[in-house]
Amino acid sequence: MIVNLSLQHSLMSNWVGELRNVNIQTDRMRFRRNLERIGEVAAYEISKVLPFVETEIQTPLGIAVHKTLKEQPVLATILRAGLPLHQGLLNYFDQADNAFISAYRKHNKDGSFDISLDYVSCPELENRVVIISDPMLATGSSLVKTIHFLKAEGHPREIHIVVAIACTVGIEYVQREEPSVTIWCGDIDDELTAKGYIVPGLGDAGDLAFGTKVQM
Numbered sequence: 001m002i003v004n005l006s007l008q009h010s011l012m013s014n015w016v017g018e019l020r021n022v023n024i025q026t027d028r029m030r031f032r033r034n035l036e037r038i039g040e041v042a043a044y045e046i047s048k049v050l051p052f053v054e055t056e057i058q059t060p061l062g063i064a065v066h067k068t069l070k071e072q073p074v075l076a077t078i079l080r081a082g083l084p085l086h087q088g089l090l091n092y093f094d095q096a097d098n099a100f101i102s103a104y105r106k107h108n109k110d111g112s113f114d115i116s117l118d119y120v121s122c123p124e125l126e127n128r129v130v131i132i133s134d135p136m137l138a139t140g141s142s143l144v145k146t147i148h149f150l151k152a153e154g155h156p157r158e159i160h161i162v163v164a165i166a167c168t169v170g171i172e173y174v175q176r177e178e179p180s181v182t183i184w185c186g187d188i189d190d191e192l193t194a195k196g197y198i199v200p201g202l203g204d205a206g207d208l209a210f211g212t213k214v215q216m
Contacts, residue, residue, distance in 0.1 A: 039088020081206035125154030140170035
């Protein structure tokens with residue numbers, strides 16, 4: 001399932017617009033905060049499809065019955081660009097377990113690239129809900145490789161992907177490889193360059209959030 005959160009009449013489209021805007025991108029703190037906001041909205045929307053149970057809560061004057069989340073999800077993020085989005089999810093799922101994955105493009109001299117996955121730290125994943133955050137879903141290669149690696153560690157019951165901007169090419173690839181995954185997008189673009197960059201996109205989310213890196 002694909003959910004484009006910008007199709008709703010909400011502030012989501014404002015925040016995505018600011019992420020894209022070259023005049024606002026110079027403010028790194030605002031860029032990170034907008035990614036965080038998108039993560040918060042996505043967390044709220046995802047919570048609507050998770051299981052809840054009725055719980056009796058003692059108040060000073062009696063017992064109140066409330067629906068509470070049946071179990072906490074695992075929040076997984078792809079370093080480094082995914083950290084602000086991850087924080088937004090964690091602001092709402094504040095008791096969640098967390099996983100961190102170092103997956104990045106390793107560029108070749110001919111302009112092609114491979115996905116390098118160097119580090120994974122994760123809790124028990126068996127039969128759990130896993131929410132993976134990464135600002136951009138371009139080719140989908142890093143996300144699919146991350147999912148395959150996590151599945152090798154355990155067998156999640158559900159997997160959700162949260163991205164600020166997705167490309168239709170990447171969505172189609174993820175759906176082919178992992179058809180049961182649900183993708184939650186801040187917005188969706190249709191064009192992907194030969195080098196695997198989304199157009200119009202927003203640029204390099206990691207660099208805009210944390211500063212330019214030396215390309216390896």
